[in-house]
Amino acid sequence: MTLLTIKDLSVQIGGTPVLQGIDLDMAAGQITAITGESGSGKSMTALATMGLLPQGAVAQGQILLDGTDILQTPEPALCRMRGNAMGMVFQEPMTALNPVQTIGAQVAETILIHEQVTKAEAHARAAAMLERVGLKVAPTRYPHELSGGQRQRVVIAMAIAMRPKLLIADEPTTALDVTTQARILDLLQGLVDEFGMGLLLITHDLAVVADVADRIAVMQHGRIVEEGATPDLLRAMRHPYTRALFAASARAVDLPPVPTDAPLLAVRNVVRDYPTKRLSLFGPRPTFRALNNVSLTINRGERVGLVGESGCGKSTLTRAILGLEPVQGGTITVDDAPVSQGDHALRRKMQVVFQDPYGSFNPRHRVDRLITEPFHLLDNPPKGEDRAKAIAKALKDVGLPPDAAGKYIHEFSGGQRQRLAIARALIVEPDLIIFDEAVSALDVSVRAQVLDLIADLCRKRPLAYLFISHDLSVVRSITDRVLVMQAGKIVESGVTETVFANPQHPYTQSLIAAAPQLPELAYAADAL
Amino acid sequence: MIRFALGRLASLTASLIVASIVIFAVVEVIPGDPAAFMLGVNARPDTIAALRAEMGLDEPLVSRYAAWVGGMVQGNFGVSWTYKTPVATLIADRIWVSLPLAIYALTLSTLVAFPAGIYAASRRGGAGDTAIMGATQLGVAIPNFWFAMILVLIFAINLRWFSAGGFPGWADPWAALKALTLPAIALALPQAAILARVMRSSLLDMLGEDFIRTARAKGLTRRQALWRHALRNALIPVLTIIGLQFSFLLAGAIIIEQVFFLPGLGRLIFQAISARDLIVVESVVMLLVFTVIMVNFIVDLTYAAVDPRLRARA
Numbered sequence: 001m002t003l004l005t006i007k008d009l010s011v012q013i014g015g016t017p018v019l020q021g022i023d024l025d026m027a028a029g030q031i032t033a034i035t036g037e038s039g040s041g042k043s044m045t046a047l048a049t050m051g052l053l054p055q056g057a058v059a060q061g062q063i064l065l066d067g068t069d070i071l072q073t074p075e076p077a078l079c080r081m082r083g084n085a086m087g088m089v090f091q092e093p094m095t096a097l098n099p100v101q102t103i104g105a106q107v108a109e110t111i112l113i114h115e116q117v118t119k120a121e122a123h124a125r126a127a128a129m130l131e132r133v134g135l136k137v138a139p140t141r142y143p144h145e146l147s148g149g150q151r152q153r154v155v156i157a158m159a160i161a162m163r164p165k166l167l168i169a170d171e172p173t174t175a176l177d178v179t180t181q182a183r184i185l186d187l188l189q190g191l192v193d194e195f196g197m198g199l200l201l202i203t204h205d206l207a208v209v210a211d212v213a214d215r216i217a218v219m220q221h222g223r224i225v226e227e228g229a230t231p232d233l234l235r236a237m238r239h240p241y242t243r244a245l246f247a248a249s250a251r252a253v254d255l256p257p258v259p260t261d262a263p264l265l266a267v268r269n270v271v272r273d274y275p276t277k278r279l280s281l282f283g284p285r286p287t288f289r290a291l292n293n294v295s296l297t298i299n300r301g302e303r304v305g306l307v308g309e310s311g312c313g314k315s316t317l318t319r320a321i322l323g324l325e326p327v328q329g330g331t332i333t334v335d336d337a338p339v340s341q342g343d344h345a346l347r348r349k350m351q352v353v354f355q356d357p358y359g360s361f362n363p364r365h366r367v368d369r370l371i372t373e374p375f376h377l378l379d380n381p382p383k384g385e386d387r388a389k390a391i392a393k394a395l396k397d398v399g400l401p402p403d404a405a406g407k408y409i410h411e412f413s414g415g416q417r418q419r420l421a422i423a424r425a426l427i428v429e430p431d432l433i434i435f436d437e438a439v440s441a442l443d444v445s446v447r448a449q450v451l452d453l454i455a456d457l458c459r460k461r462p463l464a465y466l467f468i469s470h471d472l473s474v475v476r477s478i479t480d481r482v483l484v485m486q487a488g489k490i491v492e493s494g495v496t497e498t499v500f501a502n503p504q505h506p507y508t509q510s511l512i513a514a515a516p517q518l519p520e521l522a523y524a525a526d527a528l
Numbered sequence: 529m530i531r532f533a534l535g536r537l538a539s540l541t542a543s544l545i546v547a548s549i550v551i552f553a554v555v556e557v558i559p560g561d562p563a564a565f566m567l568g569v570n571a572r573p574d575t576i577a578a579l580r581a582e583m584g585l586d587e588p589l590v591s592r593y594a595a596w597v598g599g600m601v602q603g604n605f606g607v608s609w610t611y612k613t614p615v616a617t618l619i620a621d622r623i624w625v626s627l628p629l630a631i632y633a634l635t636l637s638t639l640v641a642f643p644a645g646i647y648a649a650s651r652r653g654g655a656g657d658t659a660i661m662g663a664t665q666l667g668v669a670i671p672n673f674w675f676a677m678i679l680v681l682i683f684a685i686n687l688r689w690f691s692a693g694g695f696p697g698w699a700d701p702w703a704a705l706k707a708l709t710l711p712a713i714a715l716a717l718p719q720a721a722i723l724a725r726v727m728r729s730s731l732l733d734m735l736g737e738d739f740i741r742t743a744r745a746k747g748l749t750r751r752q753a754l755w756r757h758a759l760r761n762a763l764i765p766v767l768t769i770i771g772l773q774f775s776f777l778l779a780g781a782i783i784i785e786q787v788f789f790l791p792g793l794g795r796l797i798f799q800a801i802s803a804r805d806l807i808v809v810e811s812v813v814m815l816l817v818f819t820v821i822m823v824n825f826i827v828d829l830t831y832a833a834v835d836p837r838l839r840a841r842a
Contacts, residue, residue: 052744076749083747090745095738098757100835109756110746142836158746 003028003198004049004166009061011041011048011222018044019222022061026215028165031192031199033209033230036219037245037443038414042202045219046168049200050088051078065166084114087159091171093151097143103130103154104139110161129157134187148310149180153187160191167191168200173208177309177470182514185212204443206249207473207516210234218242234519244445250518251448252477253455258302259462264431265298265321265350270330272316272488290316291327292488298432301462305475305496307511308485314468317485318436321466322352334432348377351425355437357417361409368405371395371424378428394423397460398453415446419453426457433465439474451478472515476500484508532839536828540821547817552593555806555813561585562609562804583609596810605811610803615811618796623815625695625708626785626792630777632705632712637720638770644720645727645766650754652732660724667721676714676787683710693789711788715781719773723766730765734758763834771827775820 002025009022019041026032034042047053049063051070063070065086070078082088090096098106107126111117117125127139133153143151152172159167169188173181189212192199203209209216210230217227218241226239237243272291290313298304308314319325321332323339323346332339337346351374354360361370368391375381382390392402398419409417418438425433435454439447451474457463469475475482475496482499484492484507492505503509563579564571580586584595599606605615648660684692690710696703734740735758743753782794793812800808832839 050745052741079747079749081747082745088745090738090742092738096742098739098743098761099837100760101757109743109748113747113752144837155742158742 001028002026003066004200005062005064006045006049007062007064009045009048009059009063011044011053011057011059013054013057017222018057019048019059022222022224024217024224024227026198026200028198029192029196030214031189031201031212032215032217033201033203033213034217034219034224035203035206035209035245037204037445039221040219041222042204042219043170044222046088046170046200046202049166049168050082050086051075052082052088080114083110083159083164084162085164086166086168087162087164089152089155089159089167089169089172091174093148093155093175096155097151099143102140102142103135103137103146107139107154107157107161110158114162126157126161129161130154133157133160133191134183147180149176149184152176152180152184156184156187156191160195160197163195164197166198166200168202170202171204172201174203174205178472178511179309179514181208182516185516188212205516206246206444207518210519211516218245246518248445248448250473251444251451253451255303255455255478255480256459258299258480260300262300263297264300264302264334264464265296265466266331266333266336267294267296267317267321268331268333270294270317270320270332271328272313272320272325273328290488291320294330294485294488294490296483296490296493298464298466300431300464301458302464302481303458303479304464304466305479305482306466306468306485307470307472307475307482309470309511312485313488314485315436316488318352318434318466318468321434322350323347344377344379348374348428349431350434351428351430351432352434352436353418353421353425353438355440357414357421357441358409360421361417363409365408366405367395367407367409367420370409371405371420371427373424374428390427394427397426397457398423399449413446415442415449418442418446418450422450422453422457429461431464433463435465435467435469437469438467440469440471447474454478472500472512473518484511532832533829536825540825543821544818547821548597548814549593551810551813551817552596555810556589558804558806562806565804566609596807600811600814606807608800608805608808610800610805611808615808618808619793619812619815622791622793622796624698625790626778626781626794628704629708629711629715629781629790629792630774632708633715633719633777633781634770634774636712636716637723637773640716640720641723641727644724646731646754646759648724648728649731649735650751657728661728664721664724667717668725670717672714672718673783673787675717676711676784679710679714680787693787695790707788708790711781711784711790714784714787715777719777723769723773726769727762727766730762731758734762737761760834764831767827767830767834771823774823775816778819779816 004024004026006022006024009019010017011019022045024032034045036042044053048059049065049070051073053059059071061071065081068081073081097103104123104126107129108119108122111122111125112119123139130139130153133156135150135153135157137146137150143154146154172188173184176184185208188199191197201213213230215228216230216233217224218239219225220241226233226237226242228236233242237246270291271289271293273287273289275285276288294317296304306314306317316325320327321339334346334349339346371394372387372391381387391405395402395404400416400419400423409420412420421438439450442450455478467475467479479496481494482496483490484499484505486507492499492503492508499508500512503512561576563576563583563585567576567579584592596606603616605619607613608615608618611618644660648657651657680692683689690706695707698704731754735754740753740757743757744750748756779794779797781792782798785792785794793816797809797812800812
């Protein structure tokens with residue numbers, strides 16, 4: 001039975017087409033996934049279906065939900081449909097809830113808007129719905145008291161409180177840890193089965209798509225380039241873009257062998273305590289132990305991965321290694337010099353690349369100034385022609401043209417910005433780079449290019465790095481050794497392939513089990 | 529919530545103690561001997577010394593500070609050197625002008641600013657928004673003493689609806705309110721303009737938040753989303769401004785008090801400073817500090833009432 005039919009949908013914003021000729025059918029009780037890279041029009045399709053296109057957007061075509069054309073429905077009638085016939089779950093659970101209302105009240109609001117019921121009844125039903133989505137906290141709690149996964153459950157409860165026929169989930173698990181992601185996907189699948197809803201799942205994560213979707217639509221530049229039942233589509237992959245996308249996701253890079261065994265970075269028994277809220281007015285301040293007796297070494301030219309869920313202490317460890325965080329115990333040394341003293345010669349040996357390539361650059365400086373920032377660490381920074389040469393070389397190393405030096409950061413795409421961040425790290429020829437979720441915000445094809453670039457750099461000269469990521473498949477392909485961190489402790493470490501193939505610690509096992517797997521694809525090799 | 533209130537109360541007390549020390553010290557270092565000032569330039573040194581002894585100025589600093597603070601705690605602010613009346617009485621007379629005036633002005637500005645700000649935010653970029661934002665520009669730019677004179681010219685001299693100045697006392701509350709109306713309007717205008725702008729921008733920030741999109745996806749209309757979800761979240765910066773404005777209105781109304789011949793705290797402190805009546809200056813400033821700190825305390829409590837996230841932090 002057809003639930004949603006999108007016919008020849010086109011959307012323009014300010015004269016620029018963002019969606020062109022979208023055709024999509026989805027049935028009740030099924031999961032249809034829309035996938036593609038950022039800017040391909042996935043979210044715009046979802047918003048059009050909810051009748052929530054941004055102001056100034058002009059839509060043509062038809063979006064039929066149970067025979068009602070959303071595009072022709074006036075706003076008051078749309079308000080009656082939203083939350084009632086169709087519900088929507090968004091990407092960012094941390095900000096999707098009103099911080100000043102209890103979660104119970106926010107779920108009850110969906111019911112109160114659409115039905116003539118007493119407040120007490122609405123709240124009772126909201127509580128039941130929160131229980132159904134597997135939330136084990138009282139409805140009187142506020143959003144800030146909940147974790148990301150719990151908040152996403154609240155958002156789901158809000159969206160399905162009226163048992164809509166269509167649920168749209170826009171990147172519902174992208175902001176969550178793998179184990180939480182697995183549980184939320186389970187919940188969504190369970191709800192589809194139980195309520196007979198149609199689920200339109202929007203995600204860039206092909207492993208998730210292949211795992212849960214009944215049908216897949218692949219979008220590129222505002223068009224659906226390929227659509228079909230999941231097994232058929234995975235088998236055939238008629239469109240080259242689909243093949244390229246899957247190939248990029250499964251991308252494994254070739255790393256050269258580790259050159260030496262000479263130790264570079266040594267972290268020994270490091271402890272970091274954060275003071276937390278006082279329990280009584282004049283009592284002692286309790287502490288939270290973010291790093292608990294952490295030890296690790298990285299040899300020259302060695303590529304080490306660090307995985308673990310959010311809040312496990314990855315970022316604290318990064319900052320401690322960079323000497324940006326005081327530690328309460330243990331030592332961190334680079335070439336046997338403690339990082340806490342932080343002289344320039346030492347800092348030159350370590351550079352960092354962060355997750356958000358845009359946020360880590362000053363938008364008012366040109367690229368030449370941005371990437372030469374680490375020059376202040378040198379005693380005799382190159383000047384004049386030498387400086388220009390160094391800039392050109394750094395840009396060339398990361399695959400950017402020399403004229404990029406005169407541009408501003410907003411003129412670059414996300415992947416190019418991350419290349420610039422790498423260029424900035426490389427310009428002082430460090431021995432160690434810390435990649436802190438450095439490819440997490442990138443699209444799969446761009447991510448594959450950046451990973452290739454990193455492997456390339458390793459071939460040119462021995463480069464050691466600590467690669468921090470929540471994405472296990474990336475860590476698996478780009479590191480020699482891996483460390484698994486849980487609650488401030490390193491619970492397992494070893495050669496990457498061994499750990500992934502045969503995890504020993506229960507936590508590592510649960511992480512690997514929860515991570516969705518891309519199916520083995522015969523075409524992956526062809527597309528390269 | 530109780531813990532939060534107690535925590536704020538403790539820091540409030542500490543602020544008061546620090547403030548009293550600072551005020552005492554500053555007044556001590558102001559040049560000019562009050563006794564010499566009161567007796568005039570031709571006074572003989574022994575007369576001045578006798579007056580200093582009478583005023584207690586020859587006692588050690590610490591014991592004078594202790595006497596001052598001890599007196600204030602018991603409600604005894606000392607006796608004014610120039611007025612020869614207890615400072616408590618002087619303040620009590622004037623606070624019944626300044627406090628109602630401040631509350632009156634703040635009520636007016638809030639009553640104007642909230643609807644204006646909300647209306648402008650809900651019609652962002654529309655004609656109503658542009659008109660309100662233009663009006664607030666003007667409101668911020670016009671000096672309030674000039675506006676006060678224009679008000680007197682129109683409503684007191686030409687239309688004769690209000691008197692041009694003076695204060696009849698609270699024996700007839702209606703007459704008292706009437707006397708305070710023009711000054712309150714003059715004070716409220718720039719405050720309302722600022723408050724409306726803060727309200728608008730704060731609301732617009734909130735309307736761009738993710739939870740507004742969530743609310744719309746639940747089926748709320750734009751209007752419902754604004755009133756039910758955006759408004760309460762937008763109140764925090766607005767409350768901050770209101771708290772600052774109240775403190776300002778209480779002591780900063782001095783020019784308006786001058787224009788309307790109102791016997792308020794502003795005039796009292798101005799006269800006391802000119803006459804080196806240090807005991808009055810100290811006491812009034814201390815009282816103002818106390819009020820400002822209390823207002824901040826109340827604002828803090830309202831923050832916590834509005835936003836559950838702030839309740840946890842003491």
